[in-house]
Amino acid sequence: MNKFSVLVAAAALALSASPALAKKQLVIVVKGLDNPFFEAINQGCQKWNKENPTSEYECFYTGPASTSDEAGEAQIVQDMLGKADTVAMAISPSNAKLIAQTLKTAAPSIPIMTLDADLAAEDSALRKTYLGTDNYLMGYRIGEYIKEKKPNGGTFCSIQGNPGADNILRRAQGTRDALSGQKGLPALKGEGGWTEVDGCPIFTNDDGAKGVQGMTDILAANPKLDAFAIEGGWPLFGAPQPYRDLVKPLADRIASGDFVISAADTIGDEVAIAKEGLVTALVGQRPFEMGYKAPSVMIDLIEGKKVDDPVFTGLDECTKDTVDTCIQK
Template sequence: MKKLMTLTTLAALAMPAMASAQDGYTFALVPKAMNNPFFDLARDGCYAAQEELDDVTCEYIGPGEHTEMEQIQIVQDLISRGVDGIAVSPSNAPAMAKALQQAVEAGIPVMTWDADLLAEDADIRATFVGTKNYDIGVNLANITQERHPDGGTICLQTGGAAAANHNERLKGIRDTLAGEDMGEAPGTPLDGQGGWTEISGCPLITDDDGNKAVQGMTDILAANPDLTAFVSTGAFTQWFDNAYRQAAEPYKAEMDSGEMSIIVADTLPMQMEQLADGLSNGQVGQRPYEMGYRSMFILKDLVEGNEVEDPIYTGLDVCTNDNAESCLGGDS
């Protein structure tokens, strides 16, 4: 259910923040990792908003690689410095909630983007902007079902084990394939429900590491030649184009015939080229540029005492081999 939040609901944030208005605002956009091309697009959106807002500086800062504790330390440093607002994509939702509570107590408005806090901690942040992550899983599963209506064996690949966004995507996949509620996120592994069974060794945890992701896929496909579907909740599997192509190419004939499928979240440029070349069978894309862009406007609204909606969803693009040339930028 949506709700409206104002700055006054967040422990009297208005006075400390408004004091800095005469000098302009510095808002931090904190990704999970800065070596991630998905977050590069959010950075670009953040900088575009900075150009439009004369009194706003976008500070894009995060761990060089996906490191949960380093991200928390960066947020704590931002609090100590007294930035005017923080937008963060939490790697570890429970731990980040504690850090963001410190920001609220310091009078700094906070929001999440891309990944959210757990439901029990949602009141700490003013709003979430990004994807309805459960729906990513639903759409990944829908593509899988369309290609394999009789079910089969499946390996799921995900990001960090404590990342709330990826766990919601896993639940969306499992609920949809099973045709029933598989419990709290990330859901119970499939064991025949809806005709689907998750193989031993999955889900694969990647920690948002592209090398680890493509190696995990390579090993699973080699060890399970009769696998029906490999489904990944994040783009990490496909970041390194040459490595991914080498891993997927041996299975292209099965992918073309419909015997096997590789279906992955996100629609980054290299991913769309892989889809067009028949080296994936589906992509469910988010809109990271819009997340970074809108975060700056949302924080400005918050710091100036205006209402913001919660949550704010940025939509999805659902792409297959059949619509790869026309699927991006829709209003879904």
């Protein structure tokens, strides 16, 4: 082999190993990798990859180790936006304001969308679309299940996640609106017959054990509490046995409708807990579908195609009587 042939062969080898030939990254950044809800999103993302092996694009899933690390999520967004192979991004903002500020500072030229959780309304221009649950409707349905069992009202406590998470705030507002019959009240003080007890809402930072402890404390201070509105399923899927231990003594009250627990999500042990009669109703999301659809939506945005805003993925509602058929397959 002459010198020229050697050089050509070396150049070809270098080109074959070049990062430029790596797939373009459709990045999904979630609130935290410690949450089974987001793992379901990852499974959807990976299914898309398996079904599109020859695509020039690849779905890449990432996020901070913990859902409580809001700054970590913002840093990952900033870092991934700085990579040349990131061509679109879907973000589930743990802290909507912080992620909005990160996007304003980075001023990305690639399409940005939100997934699962949205930015605040005033920052919506920073993203092209939102893909996920209609969170207000979800919270409203959580409230309706409570109201159905206790039409004359009572006392309740809302269990929430991160104080800055727009999706949870929308759910909580939907619940209050359903219970009160009014719109936009920041707290209920007898409207519609419902009162939020002192110490509520409980913010769990998406930690199941913290959620169960918060519920324990509220019940100790309010033994005649009428209802919990759990705006994310953290206590049930994040700490299922402690949740069962706490709620089992209340099973008869739940069965009679005297005490109501209406909760979000249908993942992990939640459906089994519903079958056991330890929650009144579950209003579930479709995280797998979110992760599976996100790459296709990002590609449409890259190609300049019209994309609806928002793109809702629907709800699955489960009670003890419907657990065998309530989840969309």
